[in-house]
Amino acid sequence: MSPDAPILEVGNLEKSFGGLKALNGVSFDLHPGEILGLAGPNGSGKTTCINAITGVFRIDGGSIRFAGEDIHHRATYRRVRKGINRTFQVPRPFPGLTVHENVLVAAHYGSGEHADAMTLLEDTGLAEFADKPARTLNSSQQKMLGLARALATKPRLLLVDEIGAGLNPEELSAMAQRLRGYANQGMALLVVEHLMDFLDQVTDRLVVMDAGNTLFTGKLAQATEDPRVIEAFLGG
Amino acid sequence: MLKGWRSTAIVTAITLVTFIVVPKLYDNQFLLFNMMMYMALAQGLNIIYGYTGYLPFGYVGFFGAGAYAGALVIIFLHWMPLIAVLVGGLTAVLFGMVLIPLFRLSGAYFSIASLAASEALYYVVANPHLEKITQGPYGISMPQAYDANAAYWTMLGILALSLVTSGIIRRSRFGLALSAIRENPLSASMSGVNVVQMRSLSWLLSAFIAGLAGATFGWYISVFYPETVFSLTIGVFTIVFILFGGIGTLIGPIIGTLILYGLYNYIGISTPQYFQIAYGLLIVLLVLFLPNGLVSLLKRRGVDVP
Numbered sequence: 197m198s199p200d201a202p203i204l205e206v207g208n209l210e211k212s213f214g215g216l217k218a219l220n221g222v223s224f225d226l227h228p229g230e231i232l233g234l235a236g237p238n239g240s241g242k243t244t245c246i247n248a249i250t251g252v253f254r255i256d257g258g259s260i261r262f263a264g265e266d267i268h269h270r271a272t273y274r275r276v277r278k279g280i281n282r283t284f285q286v287p288r289p290f291p292g293l294t295v296h297e298n299v300l301v302a303a304h305y306g307s308g309e310h311a312d313a314m315t316l317l318e319d320t321g322l323a324e325f326a327d328k329p330a331r332t333l334n335s336s337q338q339k340m341l342g343l344a345r346a347l348a349t350k351p352r353l354l355l356v357d358e359i360g361a362g363l364n365p366e367e368l369s370a371m372a373q374r375l376r377g378y379a380n381q382g383m384a385l386l387v388v389e390h391l392m393d394f395l396d397q398v399t400d401r402l403v404v405m406d407a408g409n410t411l412f413t414g415k416l417a418q419a420t421e422d423p424r425v426i427e428a429f430l431g432g
Numbered sequence: 433m434l435k436g437w438r439s440t441a442i443v444t445a446i447t448l449v450t451f452i453v454v455p456k457l458y459d460n461q462f463l464l465f466n467m468m469m470y471m472a473l474a475q476g477l478n479i480i481y482g483y484t485g486y487l488p489f490g491y492v493g494f495f496g497a498g499a500y501a502g503a504l505v506i507i508f509l510h511w512m513p514l515i516a517v518l519v520g521g522l523t524a525v526l527f528g529m530v531l532i533p534l535f536r537l538s539g540a541y542f543s544i545a546s547l548a549a550s551e552a553l554y555y556v557v558a559n560p561h562l563e564k565i566t567q568g569p570y571g572i573s574m575p576q577a578y579d580a581n582a583a584y585w586t587m588l589g590i591l592a593l594s595l596v597t598s599g600i601i602r603r604s605r606f607g608l609a610l611s612a613i614r615e616n617p618l619s620a621s622m623s624g625v626n627v628v629q630m631r632s633l634s635w636l637l638s639a640f641i642a643g644l645a646g647a648t649f650g651w652y653i654s655v656f657y658p659e660t661v662f663s664l665t666i667g668v669f670t671i672v673f674i675l676f677g678g679i680g681t682l683i684g685p686i687i688g689t690l691i692l693y694g695l696y697n698y699i700g701i702s703t704p705q706y707f708q709i710a711y712g713l714l715i716v717l718l719v720l721f722l723p724n725g726l727v728s729l730l731k732r733r734g735v736d737v738p
């Protein structure tokens with residue numbers, strides 16, 4: 197694989213739930229060290245896209261290539277071990293396990309080279325809660341825990357689902373800086389968000405989805421002037 | 433969770449030594465045998481229910497499968513009882529493999545489906561048409577194999593195995609992965625855990641222990657009927673013992689069995705039917721009000737329960 201080859205290539209993803217086409221031909225790619233924003237109105241299929249890439253369910257059509265390999269039939273845990281991880285829009289911790297154990301599972305099973313769970317907790321500001329059950333964390337701490345758990349598997353591709361929701365402006369810019377830091381170390385990130393200000397701090401490359409389709413791909417500055425994008429957001 | 437090896441070893445040792453010493457002081461060997469058997473079964477059920485959260489109402493099916501498989505190789509192949517016990521364990525594992533697809537069901541559906549599977553096996557075994565093989569409803573009789581002392585020590589070995597297995601699981605990364613599966617299967621696979629493999633492994637371990645226990649029980653009594661070894665009472669007792677003591681711990685099932693089986697023998701042996709009802713009710717109350725059993729009272733005070 198050449199150094200500038202994309203790490204993730206998504207082509208014409210399709211997924212239906214009953215009669216509803218949640219994904220209807222989404223395509224984009226992502227290179228190492230790059231951040232791609234993914235925006236779109238509620239229900240446009242952003243989370244479904246992340247679920248498809250992480251293997252929460254099988255796609256009905258299209259292709260998902262990671263590091264040059266077709267992975268669409270792989271089980272989730274295998275994709276994780278290959279270097280894909282994500283955060284959840286609504287955090288899904290292991291509530292009865294301690295904060296430390298939450299990260300320890302991922303550090304142990306998520307990749308061959310075991311990450312140090314405690315270092316990750318320090319890095320995400322959770323070290324003081326290490327021995328507390330995860331259920332005792334508040335929702336923004338649970339988001340950080342979700343991030344720490346994903347990082348524990350040493351991902352080369354990180355899919356971030358609306359991590360900005362509920363954060364105040366200071367926390368938002370700290371988060372933006374954090375994500376840019378990961379990209380600078382060579383990680384590829386897909387950042388799903390509908391806070392345009394936040395996306396603006398993170399990246400200048402954007403995909404906009406609407407009703408399961410890619411509506412726009414390009415510079416963020418151009419997106420906000422594109423009539424179809426404006427209509428999708430206002431109409432949605 | 434990864435600490436506490438010492439307390440795990442101590443609990444295991446005390447339990448085993450007790451069953452070595454007490455027969456010298458107290459002569460109701462069958463009661464002690466049953467006590468060990470329930471402790472082993474409770475620990476076996478703990479491995480699947482306590483750590484992964486799947487509660488098989490039909491757990492006794494593995495016990496019955498083991499009892500019959502063991503008896504049949506003694507009767508027809510004249511194998512040594514010890515080997516027969518192993519065959520009993522492996523037969524239960526085989527039965528467990530057949531049932532792995534049940535994990536596609538969630539919660540109560542899984543529980544009930546496993547009960548149906550156990551009942552189905554019972555009807556097969558008790559079928560009069562299979563009289564030539566299983567003796568059907570007339571039951572098994574193998575006086576030639578009777579050796580209560582040998583069966584007693586074998587059960588002690590099975591209890592040791594179940595305690596060590598459960599103790600290791602509780603303190604290991606494997607146990608941590610199982611707990612993660614119990615807490616949130618999707619997050620577990622997103623942490624790189626092979627959920628299907630881990631869950632199946634704990635299921636088969638749990639089946640193995642019940643199969644060994646069943647075969648040893650059959651050997652001890654050497655005369656039994658299908659309803660003896662597929663008895664709902666055995667299933668209900670095992671569940672109530674681990675719920676009462678505390679699932680997901682090593683000591684909970686031991687304490688639960690000691691207290692409730694002790695109580696049953698002290699006042700209930702003449703009226704077993706009331707105990708089945710009383711313990712059935714107790715299950716409901718525990719699930720509602722004390723889902724993590726007696727030891728959770730200690731845990732709440734910050735004690736690291738083994």
Ligand SMILES: Nc1ncnc2c1ncn2[C@@H]1O[C@H](COP(=O)(O)OP(=O)(O)O)[C@@H](O)[C@H]1O
Nearest residue numbers: 213216218236237238239240241242243244245
């Ligand atoms: N598991 C599912 N079952 C049924 N419908 C779903 C499921 N997941 C998503 N959907 C539907 O697919 C559409 C896209 O949802 P989603 O990807 O969550 O949107 P977004 O993240 O962009 O807000 C919505 O209409 C949603 O209701």
Ligand SMILES: [Mg+2]
Nearest residue numbers: 242243244285
């Ligand atoms: Mg979403």
